[in-house]
Amino acid sequence: MKNLYKMISPFSPDQSGAVSVLYELGGVVAVLDAGGCAGNICGFDEPRWMTKKSAVFSAGLRDMDAIMGRDELLAEKLKAACEKIDPEFCAVVGTPAPAIIGTDFDSLRQMIEEMTGKKTVCVETTGTKYFDSGEEKAYLDLFKTFAEKKFDAVEGKTGVVGVTPLEFSCLDADKKIRNVKGFENAVCFGYNSGLDEIVKASECEKLVAASPSAVKACEYLSAKFDIPYEKDRIYIPEKIKNKCENIKDKKVLVITGQFIFEKLKDILNKNNNEVTFASFFMTKGKTDYDIIKLSDEDSLTELISSSEFDEVIGDAAFEKIYRKFALNKTSEFTDFPSFSVSGRLTD
């Protein structure tokens, strides 16, 4: 049955993606929910929660708040939090509850800005999409709100958009990126960097969209400040890279994000492999390869049971399905952990 998950759990939702982008920027972030969504974000989708403090809160919606649409109450709660915390800004992240009751995020933003005196970002997530959708909205809202002024370009400075723990499945991606030749002076927005870097985004000589969720923000910045941008994952784990280098003359199925795949494809294609790419997540732009868009568990099962593969690369969460339905039972499965799928970090 479509949308019935029998062997895998739901992936990180859009609201987690939005919080992942906002997490380190010094704002007060209110997840517009009754508590469960914020708890899931902090407890499961935010690996920094136990080690790096951030003012991410639940709005504490109750049934009558939702029924009556008490936006003012939320603004008052944010004002009270601002008086205690003095944040750089306020942010509201949507969940299914405001999506159902039809919350007007534009007027909510105005009300919060008036009441708190703080610039406010409202990310209209619904809990029904994947993390990349929430990241995309959050990046765009952030840069539109804070990257207003044109600063003088800083020589060699590269701005990388799209680096989050959900996308990179590690907690030191910025260091790994800066270890790559040509990215020594890279700043990863919102990842071990604060709001000041978002404000000064126009200092960058070049922008890089490191994931599909970053493309819209890069396009926006590029158009506004006339900065060139490119799409590049920049870094993938050495272990996976080595594994791909050793695959030769095989039919390979890769189940990952698009920009990860592009990195792997370049390696796999050198060794005469027949490579198939399938993804549950956002893809961007015209490509010179086919993309099999996976919409739910059944679509993955169909793919696996209708084509034969010698090698599979993807999160181990997919292996159980693969082993059950694969035509070639002896094929090798290489685990490439994705935090947004199984909640595991790569290292």
Added chain:
Amino acid sequence: MNNAEYFTTGCLAEYGPDMIPDLYKSASHLIYSSPASLAFNSPGASGFGVKRAGLSVPGSVMLLVSPGCCGRNTTLESVRDGYSDRFYFLELDDTDIITGRYQEKIPRACREIAGQRDEKPSAVMICVTCVDALLGTDAEALVKESENECGLPVAACYMYALTRDSTLPPMVSVRKSVYSLLKKKERRPDEINILGYFSPVDRSSELFEILESAGIKKIREISRCKDISEYYDMARANFSLVLDSSSNYAADDMMKRLGIPYIEIVRTYDIDKIDKTYRSLCSAIGAKAETEKYYSSAKSEIEKAKRKNPVFSVGETLNADAFDLTLSLLRYGFKVSEIFGTPSKYNYGMIKKIAAISPDTKVYSNLSPSMLFYDENENKCDISVGKDASYYHSNAEKILWADEIQPFGFAGVRKLFEEINSL
């Protein structure tokens, strides 16, 4: 003002039960999902939330009907032993929510789940969320349709976080759900149920000896039922013993539907109160238990601990009521510098008694945004009790006191103080 907010028990006692400060009311401020108390907002993080609780019915499976965000934590939850193949998700998209078309899919999903398993599940628990609370879904009608479609018993579990402050919060409601599959049976005078927890009560507690002394041969707890047939036999109980008031609603329902009355005895860490409770219980059920030795054994451990004269910090993420444990410790002569807890009109009586002994004890709210700034150096603490208090006091000796096996009675007090004495 970068500090964690609190009121002293003296202050709270003065304000009275009708003037509980907003600090302690989760609906009146933003809620902090502190790493110390994550289980409040995401019970899957530890202990029992609605999803895990719903699976207490032996051999059952759960169909979670929700947007992906509500099922996300189950990735980790399902890894726990026995849960990995018991969760299923019917993921809702935007169109589902707007049109409500997913409701037609639920009975078919139940059939598909039942049909694809090697062994048929004993029941399907359908877990609905805030989405259905807002859409006004008639879950009971869906249950009936699903039963017809899949040929299995089906029950609804309501994970309605929006109703947390209502008279029927999710963790009260789910207690009724898990017993709702029981059907009336002839009652047996020597069989009883224990209600209150989703995990077993420590069998070394003298409570069981007391019950057996009244001629009770079979004591059932849902968590100890090996299979669905043993679960169904819970309907044979002469009465239920409720150890946590969250189960009163379920016990009321069992009384109405199955004719099983109940007695409530609440867990406390005050040995004199335990003694009184047992006396009342014995007189109600005709037991003749000798509990003096258990009283003395617990008291002896308490006396040992007093030699160290430690100052405690007491949390609320533990197998105790924070205020009851604090009051008990104070009555034994210990000092308690702070409590992480939630004052309400229901525990005001205890707060007043605490204030009479220790008016300067601070009461922090785990849910307050100001807890971002909690500084452990501001409060003396030699021993922290509870997962939350232990998180905040990295330098203190720690007792988490949060095992799944539930401590009870003198045995519980004795074990707690044995742990304290072993530090």
